[in-house]
Amino acid sequence: MSLLLKKIRKKVKEFKGSYSEVRYYRAEAPVLYIDLKPNTKVRSYLNLIFLLKQSYSQPIVIRFSLFHLFILSKWFGKIDNLYFSKPFKKTKVFRKFSHKKSADFRMDYEYQRVYEATDYIPNVIPYIMHPQNYISGLETIDSKHVGIMISGNFERKIYDNPTLMEKFGVLNRSVICDKLISLPECRMITGDELVNKYKTNEYLDKLVLMKWQSGAIPSAKWRYYLSTAKFIFCAPGMTMPLCHNVIEALSVGVVPILNYKDWLNPSLTDGVNCFTYDNLDSVESIVRKALALDSQVYEALRKSCMEYYTAYYSKFDFEKFRNGRLTLVNEDKRNLPKSKSV
Known part of the structure; x- marks a missing residue:
């Protein structure tokens, strides 16, 4: 059995076991709304989510899609204030994290700035420990x-x-x-x-x-x-x-x-x-x-x-960068910096 097929089967089994934990946001209070690019990796979502939990008390809502449902379902049983947006229903937003112009925080994956820099870059979201x-x-x-x-x-x-x-x-x-x-x-x-x-x-x-x-x-x-x-x-x-x-x-x-x-x-x-x-x-x-x-x-x-x-790395003050850009490391090969020495 190929390694890829093993990963797919493992993910399907994981999804079946965790689907019942998935929640959709139905309340009226404004939320922290995450709407990231399709190539955003699970680890990148978790990096953002766990830092948001440290900084805000509002529910965290992820834009719903079948792909998100499949890859992120297991984390709903571990993170008690995590939700999907209810399909076809508009959610009130307290802070929006997205690559779109309407976001409170414009997200990018320009992590190569970190690799090339010798000084601290303040608008880069810290990488987290294992969740x-x-x-x-x-x-x-x-x-x-x-x-x-x-x-x-x-x-x-x-x-x-x-x-x-x-x-x-x-x-x-x-x-x-x-x-x-x-x-x-x-x-x-x-x-x-x-x-x-x-x-x-x-x-x-x-x-x-x-x-x-x-x-x-x-x-x-x-x-x-x-x-x-x-x-x-x-x-x-x-x-x-x-x-x-x-x-x-x-x-x-x-x-x-x-x-x-x-x-x-x-x-x-x-x-x-x-x-x-x-x-x-x-x-x-x-x-x-x-x-x-x-x-x-x-x-x-x-x-x-x-x-x-x-x-x-112990905390991150998101509000310092509201209406500005935030950089998130994303483990997609298209987004990763390349060593200058290679």
């Missing part, structure tokens, strides 16, 4: 018990592809995983093993790698256990380098080791709020550098990460 973090709460641990942590989906059929190198000039997740596994400092463990052993400090001078396929930390508890690590080795996403793991790490003072520092707004700085790697040789050297780092130097890095997150 489950906002649903489950943000409990964390203060003490450090793990040297470097990496966890996620490493399915070779999905991540071992040339797209990231060809378009963005970065190593893909599968190649990175293979290199990390080969290092003597690496321990491949399950999420249960981490939960049972992290307090022993057995992993304080190690890199622990957890594959979802073998049993990793559930999304609802991921940020809690991530906070026990000093560093996270950030693997890039599937369609673009930027991945929610770096935002989660910064939020709890875990220093990211990554190969896409210029995708954040503003760019991270090597040796200040991250460590960076570019090739397989630098993967090995940066792991050893992180594990051997002086405690005072590490503490300065950790503090800088949290300050960065608080300043740029």
Whole structure:
């Protein structure tokens, strides 16, 4: 069975199980109305929706279409103030988010401005953590018990592809995983093993790698256990380098080791709020550098990460940009910036 067919069947099964959760807005109070372009990805909708929930109390209503119904239905069971507009009925609008001229906030996908810029761009909507973090709460641990942590989906059929190198000039997740596994400092463990052993400090001078396929930390508890690590080795996403793991790490003072520092707004700085790697040789050297780092130097890095997150990614003031433009990163290949070095 092809990978595409598997995805379609999975989505159909998901839709059948979640359709009963879908709500249509029937009240009269004005709403936050979202009307985005047809190529807007699910992740882009969620990025906007969860930040709107932090900023406004009004219901969030998405323009109804059969396509939206199919791709977004499962989130209605997780987000209690999310609705579709009732077909053929006009909805009163408090704030409208759209690419259309009539919008209170004109949306665009010009994220290449972030990649090319060295300074903070204020009208760019921050990339969010995995949505489950906002649903489950943000409990964390203060003490450090793990040297470097990496966890996620490493399915070779999905991540071992040339797209990231060809378009963005970065190593893909599968190649990175293979290199990390080969290092003597690496321990491949399950999420249960981490939960049972992290307090022993057995992993304080190690890199622990957890594959979802073998049993990793559930999304609802991921940020809690991530906070026990000093560093996270950030693997890039599937369609673009930027991945929610770096935002989660910064939020709890875990220093990211990554190969896409210029995708954040503003760019991270090597040796200040991250460590960076570019090739397989630098993967090995940066792991050893992180594990051997002086405690005072590490503490300065950790503090800088949290300050960065608080300043740029913890919240967003939409009202500052009313009647202006907002930029949203969209994981459609037509909208993603291309590395200048490729």
